[in-house]
Amino acid sequence: MDVLENYLQHLCGTANVKRDEPLAKWTTFRVGGPARYFVIVEQKETLVRIVKALEYLNYPYFILGLGANVLASDKGYEGVVIKLNFHKIEQNDVFVYADAGAKLGAVINYAKDHELSGLEWASGIPATVGGAVYMNCGAFEHCLSDVVVMVDVLSHGEIKTLTRNQLDFSYRHSIFMEQPAVILGAYFHLDHGKKAIISAKMREILQKRQKHPHEPSAGSVFKRPKDGFYVGQVIEQLGLKGYTVGGAQISPQHANFIINTGHATCDDILQVLYHVQDTVEKATGVLLETEIIFLGNID
Numbered sequence: 461m462d463v464l465e466n467y468l469q470h471l472c473g474t475a476n477v478k479r480d481e482p483l484a485k486w487t488t489f490r491v492g493g494p495a496r497y498f499v500i501v502e503q504k505e506t507l508v509r510i511v512k513a514l515e516y517l518n519y520p521y522f523i524l525g526l527g528a529n530v531l532a533s534d535k536g537y538e539g540v541v542i543k544l545n546f547h548k549i550e551q552n553d554v555f556v557y558a559d560a561g562a563k564l565g566a567v568i569n570y571a572k573d574h575e576l577s578g579l580e581w582a583s584g585i586p587a588t589v590g591g592a593v594y595m596n597c598g599a600f601e602h603c604l605s606d607v608v609v610m611v612d613v614l615s616h617g618e619i620k621t622l623t624r625n626q627l628d629f630s631y632r633h634s635i636f637m638e639q640p641a642v643i644l645g646a647y648f649h650l651d652h653g654k655k656a657i658i659s660a661k662m663r664e665i666l667q668k669r670q671k672h673p674h675e676p677s678a679g680s681v682f683k684r685p686k687d688g689f690y691v692g693q694v695i696e697q698l699g700l701k702g703y704t705v706g707g708a709q710i711s712p713q714h715a716n717f718i719i720n721t722g723h724a725t726c727d728d729i730l731q732v733l734y735h736v737q738d739t740v741e742k743a744t745g746v747l748l749e750t751e752i753i754f755l756g757n758i759d
């Protein structure tokens with residue numbers, strides 16, 4: 461055992477520190493090689509201490525939410541992958557605070573139970589609060605920045621609260637993509653609503669999402685490059701639905717999803733992704749940008 465492993469075990473307990481943990485177990489694509497260290501952190505204070513120590517040592521780390529938007533390298537990650545296991549949710553009138561490790565679904569249910577409306581559209585999006593804020597996830601013409609008013613972060617060793625105007629939110633974008641920080645929790649501004657109406661909206665959204673592929677994936681792979689350019693439709697019109705490399709396939713159900721049909725590798729997924737990018741660029745002149753986040757060395 462080395463010094464870093466010893467330190468992580470001291471702070472998190474031996475059961476919460478794993479060595480060479482397969483990332484395939486922790487990403488919704490179900491691909492990815494071993495993380496040198498994988499740590500489950502139960503308390504915000506512990507997270508702050510670990511991140512400060514890793515930054516001091518200049519040791520690479522990656523905060524993982526549900527891994528629902530992450531493509532992890534087959535070679536794994538030579539650093540510490542940190543998974544948050546604290547998930548407090550609190551209400552103060554129309555404001556809800558949620559820890560970064562809370563599932564977005566839990567926040568939506570909490571809001572419904574407290575007769576607060578504004579998050580129903582996000583029903584069914586697999587995410588933690590940290591990952592949802594980082595990605596500014598969205599659906600059905602809404603996105604998280606409609607309701608997030610403040611975010612607590614750890615940045616350069618300091619805990620700060622950033623307000624919405626400091627978060628540089630735009631379509632699938634937040635400030636954290638250029639200025640990395642650890643998201644500790646977020647504050648949502650919701651509206652009073654009736655539980656029955658909120659529940660009905662949530663059911664309607666979940667019903668619509670039933671049409672999405674159910675195989676392992678990371679949701680939509682490519683961002684919409686401009687208004688009126690529907691990526692899924694373009695990929696479908698180019699005859700790419702069902703295109704397969706190894707275990708990776710363009711979903712026959714939804715052409716902006718790449719699915720893992722069973723034994724995909726990261727490399728299979730990348731080959732499909734590059735093929736789509738090339739084909740779409742040749743046909744339309746538009747180079748599609750990916751929405752998914754890469755973890756580890758991707759060639």
Ligand SMILES: Cc1cc2nc3c(=O)[nH]c(=O)nc-3n(C[C@H](O)[C@H](O)[C@H](O)COP(=O)(O)OP(=O)(O)OC[C@H]3O[C@@H](n4cnc5c(N)ncnc54)[C@H](O)[C@@H]3O)c2cc1C
Pocket residue numbers: 488522523524525526527528529530544560585586587588589590591592593594595596597598599636641642643644672677678679680753
């Ligand atoms: C079936 C399916 C459907 C989906 N549908 C949608 C959809 O409708 N709309 C949509 O927008 N997305 C969708 N997605 C993608 C995904 O759900 C979102 O991007 C979500 O926000 C990812 O959250 P996560 O917690 O899994 O983050 P992860 O995928 O684990 O991480 C994403 C990024 O956030 C960073 N991050 C996570 N937590 C923190 C933190 N505490 N501090 C700092 N950085 C952090 C990670 O380092 C990484 O860079 C879908 C995915 C799947 C599998």
